Every structure is written in C-alpha cells, then in structure tokens.
Amino acid sequence: MKKILQITLGIVTSVGGFLEIGSVTTAMQAGASFGYQLLWAVLLGTLCLIFLVEMSGRLAAVSKHTIVEATRERFGFPFFFIVLIGMALVSFLVLVAELGGIGLALQILTGVGFPWWAIPVSFVVWVMMWKGTFSLIENGASMLGLVTISFVVAAFKLHPDWGTAAHGLLPTFPDDKKANYWFIAVSILGASISPYLMYFYSSGAIEDEWDETYIPINRIIAGIGMSFGGFLSMAVLIVAALVFHPKGIDVEKFEQASLLMTTALPKWGFTLFALSMLFACFGAALEISLSIAYFFAQGFGWNWSEDLTPSKDARFCLTYTVIIMAAAIPLLFGVDPIKVTIISMALTAVALPLAIAPFLFLMNDPIYLGEHRNGWLSNTVVTIVILLSFVVAIIAIPLEIIGS
C-alpha cells in the first residue's frame, strides 16, 4: 500500500514538475511556426528523458551514489571540474529563464513589468529553499504544477485532427525555413532532456533513502511520469499549432503567447496560462537551484541535505543563496527571459554529451551497478539521441544566428 502511494506521488510530481519555461516556449514556437511537424522532437526528447531518469534513480538505488558523486569518484577531480563548469553555466542560464518566466507570468497578471519582480521572486524562491524541506519542494511545488494539465484540456477542446497530428510524430524534412526548423528541434530536445532533472532525481533518491527494492518503482515512476509530462508538452505544441500557426503569430512576444489558451477556454484561458507558467517556472526554479547546490556539495564532499537547517550545511546553503541572487541580476536589467530561454535550451543540447557521456560509462560499470547495469537498449537509445542533438545543435545554432 505504501509503495502504491509512493508510485502515485512520484508520478504526480513528475507530471507537475515536467513543464517549465523551456518546454512551454519551445513547444509553442514549434507549433506556431511548423504546425504539428515537430511533434517527433518532443517524442524523441521524452523517450530519451525516460531512460535517463530511470538510470539516475537506478544508480542511486543500487550504488547509493548520486550521479555527481560517482562522476567525481570514477573520473577524478580534473574531469569532474570541467563537467561542473559546463553544467553550472547552463543550469544558471536556465535558472535566469525560470525566474524570468515567473516574472512574466506576474507581469501579465498584474501589469507590473517583469524587472520589478526579479527581486521579490528570487527572494520567495530563496525563502522556500532556506526554510523548506526536500519533500515540500518536491511535492508541494509539483502539486501546484498540476495546473499545467489545463494545456491538455485546451488541446482536447480545440478538437484537433488527430490523424494529421500523428503524422508529426515521424520526422519529416521542412519545405522552407530549414535552419529555424532544426534550431527549434534542437531546442525542444534541450528543453526535454534537462540534465538538472537527472541530478535532482538522483539526489532525491538518496534523500529518500532508496535501495534496490525501489528499482521497479523507479521504472514505473520514470516511465509513466515522464510520458505524461511529454503529453503536456505535446498538448502545448498542438494548441499553438491550432491557434497561432494559421494566423502566423510570433510567440517571441510573451503578451501574444499568453493568448495561447483563450480560443479553447475563453473565460479562464488567460488566467490558466499565467498560473501554469507561474507554478511551472516556480517549481523548476527551486529544482534547478537545488541541483546546482547539490552539484557543488556532492562534488566537493560538503554536508548536503535540503532537510538540514542551514547552519548545519553552510557551504551548500551559501551556494544556492549566491546563485539565486546572481540569477536575479540580468532580469533586473530587463534581459528578455524568452531570449534567455531560447539560448539556454539550445546550449543545453550542445552541453548534453558532457553530462551524459560520463553518466553512460557509470551506468555500465559493474563496480557501481553490479548486475543492474544498463542493457543494450538504454545505451543505444540514449547514445543516438544525445549524438543527434549535439550534431544538429552545432550545425543549427550558427545557421540560426546568421539567419536572424
């Protein structure tokens, strides 16, 4: 009975925590510019994420190591340091984007511009980290994130042609705007396969004291939770394809993007969109701040647990305090959160091999996983998707920059 409860909770938190500014923005862009044509990228990204999240949980349950701890121990400090720099930079940019997303949501709700929200929002996020416990952040924030299910409601209410949509699940080459098409495809992959999610998940498994009996539970949570999460992204894409694509609306303007759901839900659409962005970005901001602090603390062997009082894990708390404060600065100066989102998602795709390659080596290492190491299927799927994202990213990003 307890296990069923844990599975349900795990799935609910995965669904509630899935969407954030990256997945929403990239899915909206894809739908607005290319209709259903890029649904395959969401499918591919979600599939890869399911495998990666399952691996993160399995590594923690079997070896009692988080990914970060195992990376430093197996590959040594100099290599770990390179991964640390790469992941910290990318995650920091994503944190700026999420804090900005909260600001934008508040801006459309109140009319007060997002730069004004930078300090209050960062402060609230920091207080949650300072006083909250791990389960409050994991469960509380994701429960609020369940409001994002309204995207699915909106998608159904618009009665899309499911047959045409299904065609989008298979990759096709675009007729025009080729560079933009691949750039958005890469951004979707970067937004779906968020490395911080793996670090957060494996640290969570250690905080919740998982052991080998959790392997089946972990598989169910990763599989079902992330699949439902992927459906949410697809719903955003479908709604954008139906509402924005025919009119040729550019979603880089947030005010226009906020009208995403008003066609399907005239009365509540606007508020639901704002609340979805607000809670989704809030949950993600907490998870990313924690992940960055975990990365430093685990890598250097400091005390770390979100459940300790700050004076018991001072360096861990100092890390997230500094990072949250620093992330507010670009927003104060009015740096456009949507631009930061788009850049950080594409950069995530470029940085993926740095995070995933050592992780795959660990997952095949008998020292850490014994008989529970990876099979050929997970190795193949993850390797192909990561290589694909990387190659397309280094081709598409320069083209996109030249193009614009």
Next chain:
Amino acid sequence: MHLVRDVLDKELLDREEEPMGRVDGLIMQLGERSQPRITHIVVGGATLWERVHPAFGRLSRRMSRWWGPKRDKEVRIPWSRVKTAGRDIKLDVEGKDTGAIDWELWIAHHIIEHIPGSGHEEADDGS
C-alpha cells in the same frame, strides 16, 4: 586496493559519520630499502586545484591568504586513522579537529548564522 579507483576522490566520513570532504590528494613515502607506502590523506586547498592546473593551485594559495579560515599547513590525515574504505572512507577522527571542515565552520559562523532562520539559535537552545 587500487589507490586511484578506490581511494582518491572518495568521500571522507568522521567518527560521527559526518562528511568532512573528499580524498583530494595522497602522500606517499619512498624509503631507501622499504616498499613505498601511503602515509597521509590530503583534504582540500591547493592540492586539489593543482590537480587541475598548477596556476589554479597558486590562485587557491593566494586566495586563502586574504579570505577565509587561516591555516599555514594543508590538512593531512594519517593513513593509520582509516577504519574502512568502501563506498566512502571512514576515519577514526573528529572532523572539526582535523581542520578539514574549517571552511564549513567559517562560512557557517561568518555568513550563514547572520541570516535569520539559519537554525543555529535553536541548536543553542537545545544544548
């Protein structure tokens, strides 16, 4: 035991199972007639950064002179204090006596405890 695989970079736990950093370096003694043997574990500081690049080591030394807890010597823990080496390295020492968590205590004392709600007030009441 493989030194690099099973010892270097592993987490160190003190007598109370509290983390006290990682094995950032090892000191080996080469005798004229005896076999080489590991004498100390080094924790933190310039030793760690030198592994990335000597310039980082110099930078780390310079930084620690004007900021943070002052120490003249690097933190060395005698190998004889190692109880077990498995998932982590368990030591028969008190973490704060070794100097390995000087930075943790310094940051707690100088920064974190000045922020309301850091929890050190409650700890004081309890003791």
